[in-house]
Amino acid sequence: MTSFSFRACFDGVVPPTAADPSVLGTPPFRAVSYCEPFRAASGFGWYLYPPVDCYIKWDGTAFHWLMESAGDWMPLTNVAARTLIRLLGGEPADDAFLGLPVFATPPEPGLLQIWTGLVAVTPPEWSLLVRGVPNMPGSITYEVQDGMLETGWWHGPLMGNLRFRRSDEVVQLSRRMPLFAVQPVPREAYQSKLLRRTEFVPANAESRARTAEMISDAFSVRSDESPGGYRREVSRRRRA
Incomplete structure (x- = not known):
């Protein structure tokens, strides 16, 4: 039997949940009730959640963030998992991987990388497509960039990228609302040799x-x- 697993790397990580065909009640009634293509696409995969409740804004040059338990905005560059655990009042274990960032800001302007705190393991012939939540109304402030991870052999941090397209607007990240979706894809399905055989x-x-x-x-x-x-x-x- 084909099996998939998600491993939490520190305390407080939100477990993935199966994608919901009704998209948590956000779409029109007719789409959920009658449109099977809509329901099938919406229910395909798992929801992933941010590692912390916070607010984020991009001023066009740099990111800042505000934790719900904090009173002031702080610069947001690279925030290691160990640092986040301490900010939440915990004591991080002595694990080397906790030095990996839960938030990272690549050189490209407006790009923010977020680690869910998870590692994914799939059978060797399967990969995970990381994307925005299917059929859920997206943010006008940012977009989720798609990425394909070969999790059959690569068991690194399961993360996604947000590309901000509007500045000086506050975005809320909530551990109660999915930020990304991951969908299992056979590795053969996106190989160029298969795609070139299109008729x-x-x-x-x-x-x-x-x-x-x-x-x-x-x-x-x-x-x-x-x-x-x-x-x-x-x-x-x-x-x-």
Whole structure:
């Protein structure tokens, strides 16, 4: 059986949770009730959470942060896990990896790297796609950059990147709200040799007839009187 695991590297790390097809109640009712492609994409993978409750802002040059337990904004450059544990009132263990940053600011302007406090382990042939939470309304202040980690062999910090596109606006990070999602992907699926084998069928008399037949078959599961035909057909095929 294919297994995936997430390992916490220090106390207080929020465990990943299975992605929610209803996206925590944020999307329209019709999408959640009838649109199986929406539900399947929304429920694919796991949610990851920030390592601390805090506020962050970017002034166009540098980052600053404010912890909920602190009273003043502080410069945010590289904050080691050991430092974060002390700021939260804990006593860090004598582990070398606690010197790794939970927040890091690469040279590129507006880029903030955040470590969830986790390490992921997957079977050798699987990777994890790190991305924003699917179908959850995003922030207008920043975007989550996608990244593919070959966690079948690389068991380093499970982190994600935020690229800020607006300055002087405060962003709240909450350990109760997912910041990233990770989705399992077979390593073969994104290899160039597979992607180069894509077939393109131009429109001509012969191909259009077959295409029309395929579209007709696809639409046969739909009904204007009873929404959700695609979802019902998916369920039927899974049961079969």
